[in-house]
Amino acid sequence: MARKRSLEQTHGGFHTGAVPSTSTPTACPACGETPAVAKGEKRHQVLEAHLEQHKPGTPCAREHRRDAAPAWRLDFDAIVRGNPNIWFCSECGFFAPVG
Numbered sequence: 001m002a003r004k005r006s007l008e009q010t011h012g013g014f015h016t017g018a019v020p021s022t023s024t025p026t027a028c029p030a031c032g033e034t035p036a037v038a039k040g041e042k043r044h045q046v047l048e049a050h051l052e053q054h055k056p057g058t059p060c061a062r063e064h065r066r067d068a069a070p071a072w073r074l075d076f077d078a079i080v081r082g083n084p085n086i087w088f089c090s091e092c093g094f095f096a097p098v099g
C-alpha cells in the first residue's frame with residue numbers, strides 16, 4: 001500500500017513552502033515594508049502575497065539541463081534570515097537579484 005506523499009514541496013533540497021513560524025519576519029526583506037495582517041490571516045501568507053510583487057518579470061535566462069520552463073520560487077529560509085534575494089529559479093537554483 002502506497003503512502004500518501006506530503007504536499008509540502010521541496011525541490012533540490014530547497015524549501016519552497018511557506019512555513020508558519022514565529023520566526024517569520026513581519027517586514028519584507030526586499031523593500032522593508034510591513035504588510036498589514038488582517039484578522040484571520042496568517043502572517044507568513046500575507047508576507048508571501050506581498051513578495052509576489054518582487055518576483056522577477058522575466059524567467060531565468062541561464063542555461064538549464066531540462067527543457068522545462070523555469071519558474072521563480074520563494075526561499076522562506078532567506079526571508080527568515082532577512083536576505084533580500086528570495087526568489088530562486090526552480091531549474092538551476094540561481095537567486096534573482098531583487099531590484
Ligand SMILES: [Zn+2]
Nearest residue numbers: 028030031033
Ligand atoms: Zn516588499
Ligand SMILES: [Zn+2]
Nearest residue numbers: 060062089092
Ligand atoms: Zn535558472
